[in-house]
Amino acid sequence: MRRSILLATALGTLVAAAPARADEVSDAIAEAQRAYAAGRIPAAQTALQEALQLLAQRAAAGLAGALPAALPGWTAEEAQSNAAGISGIFGGSSASRRYANAQGQSVEIQVMSDNPLIAQLAAVLANPMLAGAMGRLVRVGEQRAIQSNDGNIQMLVDNRILVQVQGDAGPEAKLAYARAIDIARLTGR
CATH class of the missing domain: 3.30.200 (Phosphorylase Kinase; domain 1)
Known part of the structure; x- marks a missing residue:
């Protein structure tokens, strides 16, 4: 139960932070939502981990863009x-x-x-x-x-x-x- 609550909270946070336009991050978040709604918790976790990795890659690219x-x-x-x-x-x-x-x-x-x-x-x-x-x-x-x-x-x-x-x-x-x-x-x- 606690794990489901944590997963739902993570989903909500990622969805709230996701931009409105479709891209690979929002696609992974949407996949996680669908998997969670269908009760496929491991698939939802995997999709959330993918979204987090994609966000980390964007953050790293942003750091590189700040270098002179x-x-x-x-x-x-x-x-x-x-x-x-x-x-x-x-x-x-x-x-x-x-x-x-x-x-x-x-x-x-x-x-x-x-x-x-x-x-x-x-x-x-x-x-x-x-x-x-x-x-x-x-x-x-x-x-x-x-x-x-x-x-x-x-x-x-x-x-x-x-x-x-x-x-x-x-x-x-x-x-x-x-x-x-x-x-x-x-x-x-």
């Missing part, structure tokens, strides 16, 4: 997004993009969202005293970030999105790339 184009003098590889792998094991989505310049230096931006591991790190990053012990506090737009001695940057956005800017380029290049990230798009605002 190459800055002047740099080239960029294609952005990669993922709703599986390490972030998929623990939940959430991830995206990354690598940049290189003519001197052979590189910068890589990695973004993870809605991952329980981020929640553990959030307590440290949200506290300026603890964050300051990890490196130099810098501002990236309205966001507080930590820049370590090697110039790598960690930033927590919206208390659920971890941004890491790493590589062998200088600290200024890493900070410039961090500032080029579309934070509004990253958060979906």
Whole structure:
């Protein structure tokens, strides 16, 4: 009984969040509704899991869309997004993009969202005293970030999105790339 109530609640939440137009997410939700109405609970669960995976893939693509184009003098590889792998094991989505310049230096931006591991790190990053012990506090737009001695940057956005800017380029290049990230798009605002 409790399992049925939880399934019905999940169905209702997904249906309420689903857009009106038909697409693969709303199709999976509709399939789950039909299976649930017919009493086929395992089929309803499978369809809901499919809808959740499709939503995670869209979220990962949204993260990738927030990564900047190459800055002047740099080239960029294609952005990669993922709703599986390490972030998929623990939940959430991830995206990354690598940049290189003519001197052979590189910068890589990695973004993870809605991952329980981020929640553990959030307590440290949200506290300026603890964050300051990890490196130099810098501002990236309205966001507080930590820049370590090697110039790598960690930033927590919206208390659920971890941004890491790493590589062998200088600290200024890493900070410039961090500032080029579309934070509004990253958060979906």
